[in-house]
Amino acid sequence: MVIVEVVISLLVLVGSFFLFVGSLGLAKLPDLMRRLHGPTKATTLGIGSMLIASMLYFWAVEGNPSIHELLITLFLFLTAPVTAQMIAKAHILRETRERKALPDTGRSVGWATLDPAEADERSEVTRTISTP
Amino acid sequence: MARLFPQPILSIVIALVWVLLVNDISAGAVALGILLGWGIPKLTSRYWPDKPRIRRPFAVLEYFGIVLKDIAVSNVQVAYWVLFRRGDTLRSQYVTVPLDLTTAEAITALAGTITLTPGTVSADLSADGRSLLVHCLETTDPAATVAQIKERYERRLKEIFE
Numbered sequence: 426m427v428i429v430e431v432v433i434s435l436l437v438l439v440g441s442f443f444l445f446v447g448s449l450g451l452a453k454l455p456d457l458m459r460r461l462h463g464p465t466k467a468t469t470l471g472i473g474s475m476l477i478a479s480m481l482y483f484w485a486v487e488g489n490p491s492i493h494e495l496l497i498t499l500f501l502f503l504t505a506p507v508t509a510q511m512i513a514k515a516h517i518l519r520e521t522r523e524r525k526a527l528p529d530t531g532r533s534v535g536w537a538t539l540d541p542a543e544a545d546e547r548s549e550v551t552r553t554i555s556t557p
Numbered sequence: 558m559a560r561l562f563p564q565p566i567l568s569i570v571i572a573l574v575w576v577l578l579v580n581d582i583s584a585g586a587v588a589l590g591i592l593l594g595w596g597i598p599k600l601t602s603r604y605w606p607d608k609p610r611i612r613r614p615f616a617v618l619e620y621f622g623i624v625l626k627d628i629a630v631s632n633v634q635v636a637y638w639v640l641f642r643r644g645d646t647l648r649s650q651y652v653t654v655p656l657d658l659t660t661a662e663a664i665t666a667l668a669g670t671i672t673l674t675p676g677t678v679s680a681d682l683s684a685d686g687r688s689l690l691v692h693c694l695e696t697t698d699p700a701a702t703v704a705q706i707k708e709r710y711e712r713r714l715k716e717i718f719e
Binding site: 442443446449450453454455458459461462463465466469470473491492493495496499502503505506507509510513514517526527528529530531532533534535536537538540 | 574577578580628629632635636639640644645647649650651652653655668669671672673675676678679680681682683684685686687688690692694
């Protein structure tokens, strides 16, 4: 029992440490693209440890297993990259200086955010099955 | 069967998510989950013209394991940079990752993985969808970063989806 409680406490501490570092990165780093690294990472390991601690606590201490913490992880993993990409795209679109820093696509067309005219038509992404 | 469940994987995921949301495995919750798993793909099938094919289901588990391990290991690295380095000494830069993947689902999974693994954020896709713009927090060798992404994640996703 004591061992389980120690493990739960450690997981909560590790989780809060990484969440703190994520927020610190957001506040401390100098520009938007670098700042974006903080919060997208904090959600993974920080929240992950917290949720494992929560599952362990309800299972071992309270005696009723709880698994819907897994859903929080799933939804975070699905939404965090989308949010980060939308923020990055908005930043690229607004900041002229940022555009100059972009590398070449290595293709005949530009990046989708800056070269959107017929992005869908020019897409070479294959669709597995076409609409009936 | 194919008419009833045009997206079998989506149906299973919806039913599973519902049961997990209720947090209780009772007959009622399972029945409602199956009903939702049938109804939602049916109603939204217009927006889902493609059916993602997963060729090697067990490779998905291996992939999850590798990504989780990378998240744990490299989070420590990023934490060190944030705590002990001045922000403007970090050699951040964009790199272009040329893609071998061609299906939308595989590219989405790769972009998500890149953002979740510390040190890299995927920022944009080229207009033809064949290269990915990735921002690295600290890199001295962009070519090595690209090679690592391609070798570690893209190769495995190609095996899973294509």
